Amino acid sequence: MPDKRVNVLIYSGPGASLSSVRHATWSLRRLLGPHYSIQTVSSDQILKEPWPTTCALLVLPGGADMGYCRMLNGHGNRRIKQYVQMGGRYLGLCAGGYYGSGRCEFEIGKKPMEVAGDRELAFFPGVCRGLAFEGFVYQSEAGARAVDLKVQKEAFQGTSTEHCKSYYNGGGAFVDAESFRERGVEILATFHDELSIDAGKAKAAVVYCKVGEGAAVLTGPHPEFAGINLNRNEPSNPKYGDLVDTLIANDKQRTDFMKGCLIKLGLEVSQEAQAVPSLSRLHLSCTQPSQVAELQQRWREAGIITSDGGEDLIKGEQDTFKVENVDFLSLNSLKGAVNDVLPEPVKDAAASVANAITSATKSDSTSKDPQADSSPDRILDYDALTKRLCLHPSSLPEPKDTPYFNHHAFYSNLQHYNAKQPGIVGDYGRVLLYGEVVTSTQSILDKNPTWLLHLPIGTTATATTQVSGRGRGTNVWVSPPGSLMFSTVLKHSLSLSASAPVIFVQYLAALAIVAGIQNYDRNYEKLPVKLKWPNDIYALDPSKDPKESSYVKIGGILVNSSYSGGDYTLIVGIGLNVANAAPTTSLTQLAAKLKLPPLTLEKLLASILSQFEALYARFCVTGFDQRLEKQYYASWLHSDQVVTLEAEGGAKARIKGITTDWGLLIAEELRDDGKTPTGRKWELQSDSNSFDFLRGLVRRKV
Incomplete structure (x- = not known):
């Protein structure tokens, strides 16, 4: 009874660039929502948890692949490789592309930048070599540029995109990728411009690799970066504004190419890109509405609600809430009441005043709302936004x-x-x-x-x-x-x-x-x-x-x-x-x-x-x-289910229930026939949901 694979996991541990994680999360949520849950995953989770059974796509974003090596070499890479070979999907972006190749060669002969060595995943069996374009500086936009990618239309079904512009900052090219066709490698896009390194005839920028029952897409550039999410006033690069303008002007081609890569991996993409949602008001209500006012008063007395510049605020450790009391007669109701009793000349004057108030209110609301001044479809720092908390004390x-x-x-x-x-x-x-x-x-x-x-x-x-x-x-x-x-x-x-x-x-x-x-x-x-x-x-x-x-x-x-x-x-x-x-x-x-x-x-x-x-x-x-x-x-799935205890040398055990003191799982060991109890029992504890019952496998906390 395997789970359907619904999780898209983006690695965010050591080695991953925070910026790259955010861009990957934003793009994949737009292109894959609502079919999948796009979330970040740590190195510890990669190493210890049963993520492969529900993971539709594992993403290694940009950053520094040596950090990936330090955390995942050995056991972590074996899990990733087995996951892909058994039908999983891997997307390696820039550093993740280096990491998914058989060998990484980065700035050879240029100490202290030089990185060279074999890599364990080796989805692309050859070398990923960089820099494709000079100028890269760690933790900087100094070497960033918009590069022209020539899309290999024959590798996709139904695409009309021939070229796309992509953000680039430090990535490599897949050397002699055309020579690995017999080993399941397809070139999805090539660099149009001349490169700073010898990458072979094709100058492969993005490759698709068949790996057992699964597949991987590896990139040198960053096709997941959208121009709208970049700051055109980046001080480290005087041409950054031109880069941003180029990416924004060519965003449809970039998006279509990203969709094509995801479809190539067997994922279900959204027909229309899912817009990044804006946070809405929060409404606080009670069974008896009058209790809202009592709660508001208690919060004020306890110092939870404070006044700042004429506004009532709740300043939490993470979030700030602007408190709004909606217990007042709306402007529309007021206008209606006025119109019922006033003569026509006064009605017109009252309407003008009300409309002016409405306009002023709208203007004030817009100017103070940090989301209103930004694009409705870009990376948003939700934690930094002031939330609006509407209290309903009368109805x-x-x-x-x-x-x-x-x-x-x-x-x-x-x-x-x-x-x-x-x-x-x-x-x-x-x-x-x-x-x-x-x-x-x-x-x-x-x-x-x-x-x-x-x-x-x-x-x-x-x-x-x-x-x-x-x-x-x-x-x-x-x-x-x-x-x-x-x-x-x-x-x-x-x-x-x-x-x-x-x-x-x-x-x-x-x-x-x-x-x-x-x-x-x-x-x-x-x-x-x-x-x-x-x-x-x-x-x-x-x-x-x-x-x-x-x-x-x-x-x-x-x-x-x-x-x-x-x-x-x-x-x-x-x-x-x-x-x-x-x-x-x-x-x-x-x-x-x-x-x-x-x-x-x-x-x-x-x-x-x-x-x-x-x-x-x-x-x-x-x-x-x-x-x-x-x-x-009566409600659980596990009565008398036979599982394998991985930490006990693969011993078979039958689930008998849970203990009534600490809720631990009771499992009795079975003989080799898988039926007869040996008399030995275990009490097992959950380790961050690492019990994978539906595959008949239980892991004990080490």
Whole structure:
């Protein structure tokens, strides 16, 4: 039951240039979203985590390939090479192109710049030699230029692009690439201009390499760099403005070439480039709107809200929020009221004043919004932007203000589900923070801990779109439209550690998701949804024969914790694919298979929160008792599953359950027949989600 490969992982560890990582992330999100989740990955994750099973593309960006060698030589490169040979895809950009070749030769004879040596990946079996063009300086734009690439149209299907301009700064050329055709190498583009080095007849700038069941594309230049993201006033290069203008004027050809390379690798590209989303307002509401004013007052008294230049601000450790109170009569309503009672001459004067105020308001808003002064489609530093937090102290947000989330429907359903749960307070979801486009519901809370400490228990942040969804390890959340993404704040007392260990909260969250789906309405209990230990949600793939029991991931759980004053503060983050068929499957597809109406995000969120609060309340009283244990095992995928214990010499073991003290996985060793227990048991702990059950393999923490 293999996972579908949905992650595009961009290496961001030692050796990688921050600028190159940002450009690669921006371009790939535009070209591959929403089909894939584009995220960064560290060297530690490459070395230790089970990323290959869900990775559609591994990207080694620009930087310095010696840093890659130091971190990944040996075990890391063996994992990468095996991943590609088994059907994976590799994109090496500039330094990543050097690194993916059989040998790197850089500035030979020019100490101290010289780098020369064999490389372990060797997707391109020959030499990548640089500099293709002179002038490169580390950590500088002094040698940057726009180079002309001649596209080899015969290597692509249906492309009309013959030339494209690409950013270049320090890359190499693939020497005698034409001589390796019999070994699966194709030239995708050549340098048009004369080079500073001998690269052979073809002057190959970009190559495609067939590697076992997989493939790699290696580049010398940087086709992922868009001119719109470059600063034309770069002081280190007097011709930089011309470079930027050239790239902007030829951006369509560059984009088409990048698309062609990704399609060549077997990836699904977006028909239209996905625009970089702008952050929207955050709307804060409560079950009883008057509680918003009480919360605002408490924040002001605690110094969470401060005044600066006439504006109310919440200055968090990572984010700054401009606090706006929407409890006033709108200008349109005021104009309507005035028109009802005033004579015509006065109406005209009032309208002029109102229009002037409106114009001034718009102008003021634009001038102070850092996003408004920049292109709507370029790299944005979301953390540096001031977010707008709108408080709703007298009424819930109206659908016209939040067209993708109906607050009235959410609170109505929350009240309905809570009425079925005797004994709960109704805290979860009582305070709701919603944004149409946010960085990450998890990060907004987790990265601003001072504000977090003053949020009520059960405060929930949710969003329609996340631009940097967080998951556990490299198993990141995909955040396309139709996903339910939310994070809920809990407080768990240290005094409960013996009877109700905090580790079980993630298991309760998983149970709440399954129960929330199956108690959504009548007949939804038939939806084939299961949990994967410790923190993922899976569904039976509706496109496969049910007899195959082919499950795919539709959701994940992330719990962040901090400790203060005798309490753990927990942020339980959940991502769940409700209505989008990409990249795996959705709950709506499962419902359609059973001829059930599609699930709505508002109602499902209310159902899950109500279940979660009830499960947690019971857990605090009884611990993870037999009732919860029975419910958990009824919902998980692993009963009596046989796996391989990699750290125990490949021993076979059968999964028997989890311990009720620390939630560790219980596995009993089997004899060589794979059936008979030896009597030996292990208690296994998750290591950053490195349990790869669906491939029958368990790794123990070393």
